Amino acid sequence: MPATESAAQTCPKCGIVLQDAHCPNCDGDMVMSRQEVAEALRPYVLISATALIGLATVISWAYPLLDGTNFFLVGLALFCVPSFVFYSRYGFRKDFSTSVLSGAKKVQVYTGIAVWSLLAIVVCNGALDRSFSSTQTIVEARQVKQGRFSTKHYSLVVDSWRPGRHTEKLTVDAATYQLAIPNQVVTVDVHQGFFGWPWYSSVQVRSFRGLLGVPSEE
Numbered sequence: 001m002p003a004t005e006s007a008a009q010t011c012p013k014c015g016i017v018l019q020d021a022h023c024p025n026c027d028g029d030m031v032m033s034r035q036e037v038a039e040a041l042r043p044y045v046l047i048s049a050t051a052l053i054g055l056a057t058v059i060s061w062a063y064p065l066l067d068g069t070n071f072f073l074v075g076l077a078l079f080c081v082p083s084f085v086f087y088s089r090y091g092f093r094k095d096f097s098t099s100v101l102s103g104a105k106k107v108q109v110y111t112g113i114a115v116w117s118l119l120a121i122v123v124c125n126g127a128l129d130r131s132f133s134s135t136q137t138i139v140e141a142r143q144v145k146q147g148r149f150s151t152k153h154y155s156l157v158v159d160s161w162r163p164g165r166h167t168e169k170l171t172v173d174a175a176t177y178q179l180a181i182p183n184q185v186v187t188v189d190v191h192q193g194f195f196g197w198p199w200y201s202s203v204q205v206r207s208f209r210g211l212l213g214v215p216s217e218e
Contacts, residue, residue, distance in 0.1 A: 037096050037104070044108035045082075051115040052079050055122060063126025064171055065199045066162070066190075071122060078114045082107045121195065128194040135161045137168070139184050142177060156180055156203065158188070172203050179205040 032040075055075045059068035086104055090096065141157040154177035160168045170188065172180070180186055180203070187204040 032096050032098060032101060034094055034096065037101055040101055041104055041108060044105060044112060048079050048108065048112040048115050051112065051119050052076065055115070055119045058119065058122050058126075060171055063122065063199045064201075065122070065125075065193075065197055066168055067197065071118070071197075075115055075118050078111055078118065082111050122197075125193045125195045125197050126191070126199055129191050129199075131192040133190050133192075134187050135190055136185055136187050137161055139180050139182050139186055140167060141182060142180065143169075144177065156186070158186065161188075161190075162198075170200060170203055176203055176205055 052075050056072055059065045059071050065071055082104065085107060090100065137158040137160070139156055139158050143155045143157065145153045145155075147153050152174070154172050154174055156170045156172055156177070157167050158170060160166055162168070184205065189201045189204070191199050191201060193199055
């Protein structure tokens, strides 16, 4: 047996070769390197990351929430919890026992469930919603951000129609962005949300109806 494999299967307390994750002599745990732990946790992290990406897509394009940033921050916090707990408890140790890995996997599973549940709730908030109303507001400013692969993200800052708020930030397509100039009146199709979280489906400028999700022609 190669020396590296023997060392990986040796109890750190007794020095005997382990046939399982626990030493039969002292019940000690097998020691794993940081890289081995990262490899073991990678599938769990990817599952949670997929839900987080889906959440960002839904709150920005499919059912864009008026308070979408807050929901994304909640999802991001849930996604970062495992790493925060892991490093706050174990620091930057180089070796970890299998019992530590088992606990980390459980935390990742619970985190994945939480992020996927949040995504499902947000989707249901829009998909099950049957409310509809149109409101007129004034464009205060236009914003464009450069994304990856030369993509651009367009948005309008408009006067808020909700009590206690000054402005709303609405994601729009390139055509709507070009037509909507500051101080111009636009019409927003607003929905109350099945769970009471308002979202919007389109932004209209004069006779032009700008549907969300239309790819830019630029």
